[in-house]
Amino acid sequence: MNLTSALLTVACHASQDDAAKYATPLQIACDTYAINTPLRLAAFFAQIGHESGSLSATEESFNYSISALTLTFPQQMPPALARQYGRQADEKSVPPARQQQIAALVYANRYGNGDAASGDGWAYRGSGLIQTTFRDNFASTGSALGIDLVANPDRLRCDASTAALSAAFFWQSHDLNALADLGQFDAITQRINPAMNGKADRDLRYATAKTALGIR
Numbered sequence: 001m002n003l004t005s006a007l008l009t010v011a012c013h014a015s016q017d018d019a020a021k022y023a024t025p026l027q028i029a030c031d032t033y034a035i036n037t038p039l040r041l042a043a044f045f046a047q048i049g050h051e052s053g054s055l056s057a058t059e060e061s062f063n064y065s066i067s068a069l070t071l072t073f074p075q076q077m078p079p080a081l082a083r084q085y086g087r088q089a090d091e092k093s094v095p096p097a098r099q100q101q102i103a104a105l106v107y108a109n110r111y112g113n114g115d116a117a118s119g120d121g122w123a124y125r126g127s128g129l130i131q132t133t134f135r136d137n138f139a140s141t142g143s144a145l146g147i148d149l150v151a152n153p154d155r156l157r158c159d160a161s162t163a164a165l166s167a168a169f170f171w172q173s174h175d176l177n178a179l180a181d182l183g184q185f186d187a188i189t190q191r192i193n194p195a196m197n198g199k200a201d202r203d204l205r206y207a208t209a210k211t212a213l214g215i216r
Contacts, residue, residue, distance in 0.1 A: 001036060003027045011042070011209040012049035015056065022055050022129075025161045029168035034177060038213040043180040043188055045212075046205035048129040048167050050198050059157045060126030060133070062099035063087060069102070076106040112136035127156040129167035130192060141166050144173070 003026050008019035030036060035044050052058060066086030069077045077085070085102050087094045094102070100122045107113050107121035111134035114120045126133040132141050135150060142149030145165050149155060155162050170192075171177065179187045185206050189196055210216075 001030075001038070001041065003030065003041075007212060008045070008055065011045040011212040013054040013205065013208065014049070015054070018055040021160055022164060025164035026168075028161065029164040032165065033168040033172040035168060035171060037181070038210075038215050039183065040177050040180040042206060042209040042213050042215060043176070043185055044168075044171060045209040046185070046202055047188060047192055049205045049209070050202045051131055051167075051192070052129045052163075055129070058128055058163045060103075060131055062102040062125075063093045064102070073106040076108075077102075081105070107134065110134060112139065123153045127153065127166075128163045128170075130170045132156060132166050132170065141169055144169050 003023055005016065005019040005023045008014050008023060008026065009016055012019065012022075014022070030041065030044070035041060049055065064072065064082075064086050066079075066082045066088075069082040069086040070079055085094075085098055085105070103125050104116040104119070104121040107125065108116040108118075112120075113124060113135050120135050124133060124135045124138050127138075128141075132138060138149040138153055138156070141156075145162065147155060147162060149162075156166055157163070174191050176188050176191065179185075179191075185203070186196075186199075189199060189202050
């Protein structure tokens, strides 16, 4: 199927500029990983649209309010720490340096990451059109794509082709085409985000994408 920027504007709720930026990378990624039927594409577009803020963002934000920080990372950010690191009443956003500290703390010593002082939490924060996170996952994704993403993690955030291919690789490696073929969208959401965060938005995007792709 020809993935035009006009289709992505509707199916991913993307701006015209972002849709144009990703039309060719997503075409290549979807062709490579057989995301090639209307049902598969609708589910994929809905999920990457949610994960990337409608194709506008390829890196995880740590601009958390105090309450959201504890809710999202209850073990790593108990209330006392959340009050220290979360967005303060006089701040429009958490300053970049403190966002890096949050990432270092919440992702330390997990899935190949080193301790909080290693810098791994920030280097291997969620990146790409589906948020690839942690050193181990950067390594396995990079191996599949033939790119050293451990040594070059910013490529997943800065290169549209890599961001698109990583999302499609995740999709294929988690057998999400099979679930898409069955219309099991909730099961897809759960494999991407076990807590089902953002379910309402993902569901709305799925309905929009199906309409855009002519699925009734």
